[in-house]
Amino acid sequence: MPYKWPLDTDFALWELDVLDRACPVCGLMMYICDHRYRRIHTLEGPVQLVCKLNHCPDRDCPGHARTKSPEQEATIAPPSWAIGWDVFCWIGHRRFSRHMSIPLIQSELLDDYAIKLSEDAIAKYVRRYQVMLAARQQDPEALRRQYESVDEIVLSIDGLQPEKGHETLYVVRELTQKRVWFAEALISATNDEVQRLIAQAKAWATSLNKTVSLWISDKQDAFVKGIAAEFPDVPHRYCENHFLRDLAKPVLDADSHAKVQMRRKVRGLRKIEQAVLKNQKTEESAGLAEDDPTATMTVLVGQANPPSPQADSASAVVLEYCAAVRGILNDDQGGPLHPPGLRMAEALEEVRESIQRNLDAKKGGSQRSNSADWPNALTGDWSMSKPSKSQSESMSRTSTRWPRPSNLEPRVASNAR
Ligand SMILES: [Zn+2]
Numbered sequence: 174m175p176y177k178w179p180l181d182t183d184f185a186l187w188e189l190d191v192l193d194r195a196c197p198v199c200g201l202m203m204y205i206c207d208h209r210y211r212r213i214h215t216l217e218g219p220v221q222l223v224c225k226l227n228h229c230p231d232r233d234c235p236g237h238a239r240t241k242s243p244e245q246e247a248t249i250a251p252p253s254w255a256i257g258w259d260v261f262c263w264i265g266h267r268r269f270s271r272h273m274s275i276p277l278i279q280s281e282l283l284d285d286y287a288i289k290l291s292e293d294a295i296a297k298y299v300r301r302y303q304v305m306l307a308a309r310q311q312d313p314e315a316l317r318r319q320y321e322s323v324d325e326i327v328l329s330i331d332g333l334q335p336e337k338g339h340e341t342l343y344v345v346r347e348l349t350q351k352r353v354w355f356a357e358a359l360i361s362a363t364n365d366e367v368q369r370l371i372a373q374a375k376a377w378a379t380s381l382n383k384t385v386s387l388w389i390s391d392k393q394d395a396f397v398k399g400i401a402a403e404f405p406d407v408p409h410r411y412c413e414n415h416f417l418r419d420l421a422k423p424v425l426d427a428d429s430h431a432k433v434q435m436r437r438k439v440r441g442l443r444k445i446e447q448a449v450l451k452n453q454k455t456e457e458s459a460g461l462a463e464d465d466p467t468a469t470m471t472v473l474v475g476q477a478n479p480p481s482p483q484a485d486s487a488s489a490v491v492l493e494y495c496a497a498v499r500g501i502l503n504d505d506q507g508g509p510l511h512p513p514g515l516r517m518a519e520a521l522e523e524v525r526e527s528i529q530r531n532l533d534a535k536k537g538g539s540q541r542s543n544s545a546d547w548p549n550a551l552t553g554d555w556s557m558s559k560p561s562k563s564q565s566e567s568m569s570r571t572s573t574r575w576p577r578p579s580n581l582e583p584r585v586a587s588n589a590r
Contacts, residue, residue, distance in 0.1 A: 176255035178212055184221035189243035196229035198236035203227035213250045214288045215257040245414050247351040248329055262342045263335035265302035305356045323349055325386035328374055330396055345374045368399035375403050391415035421509030428512035435517055436502055442495045449488040498524055
């Protein structure tokens with residue numbers, strides 16, 4: 174039964190490309206012909222996989238009718254599963270190392286990771302875990318049948334450790350047929366132990382009489398050594414997913430530092446808001462006392478402007494700018510490919526440009542320019558460099574969580590008239 178996701182689920186988007194894009198039949202560069210969308214639970218939260226499917230552009234080539242899925246898809250979650258490997262390992266570990274009951278696993282998953290699975294579903298994954306460890310798939314006849322029409326195979330090895338300090342489940346997968354060949358839980362994985370697994374994969378490939386064209390892994394030391402020893406002539410590629418994850422960490426660290434710097438600079442929102450609100454109150458109580466010296470709109474309207482009905486909508490605009498800036502400062506959406514700090518810099522820049530346009534539009538109307546009244550923070554220079562064009566475009570599409578500064582401008586402009 175397909176998994177039902179709540180409507181407000183916030184999915185992280187993972188796009189997967191075919192790594193080896195040469196047509197297996199004729200060698201032409203393959204094109205993207207379709208996308209497959211999948212949603213899965215991971216221990217890091219819900220993920221939407223976008224799998225870019227490729228096929229050969231040549232209609233006369235047998236490769237045209239065969240679409241190829243991204244190799245990494247199976248390393249994240251096997252076909253049709255609602256959970257990723259990490260959740261799967263977590264469940265298997267809880268069941269077989271800790272002997273937890275299925276209802277207990279169910280409530281822990283929900284409490285600790287907000288993953289809601291039925292007892293049936295958990296029982297199903299537990300059975301699969303068992304089968305995998307028992308390596309029943311070693312049935313050589315069944316395997317031979319499945320690999321009859323396959324020319325080359327791509328192998329991957331990954332160690333999954335849902336929690337630090339516990340056993341690691343090593344899984345060897347064959348990626349063209351999306352099959353788990355075997356898995357083994359190791360408490361401490363020495364190079365020799367890992368090499369033993371790789372040798373086992375070699376024995377399987379030999380018994381199938383298939384050529385291994387590629388190994389994919391996160392290139393941890395034991396894998397590099399073991400694969401080099403057992404498969405000296407086979408290329409060993411970095412798993413893009415791991416590569417990106419390793420790269421993401423320093424990017425996000427730097428980004429978070431930049432965010433702190435920007436927040437330090439953009440301050441005083443509350444002060445502005447309080448001044449506006451206080452001013453509104455004073456006006457209410459004083460009626461329309463035009464000369465009341467306390468009724469000074471220090472923020473947008475300026476002392477030169479007489480308090481008037483305009484003042485109300487002007488202060489509303491100021492409050493909305495404040496809300497917009499606060500929304501920007503509190504927004505922490507975006508992953509390593511759309512770092513939140515870059516989004517923040519871009520959005521603040523939009524606000525600054527918007528305010529500048531307002532000031533330009535008001536010139537002549539009120540010579541005592543209000544720019545001096547704007548806190549420096551809102552008009553000062555940002556220390557971050559401007560994001561590249563493509564980044565800012567994608568951010569403009571996504572940064573919809575706060576009011577757009579440009580929406581505020583027509584109102585300001587009409588106030589100025
Ligand atoms: Zn082809």
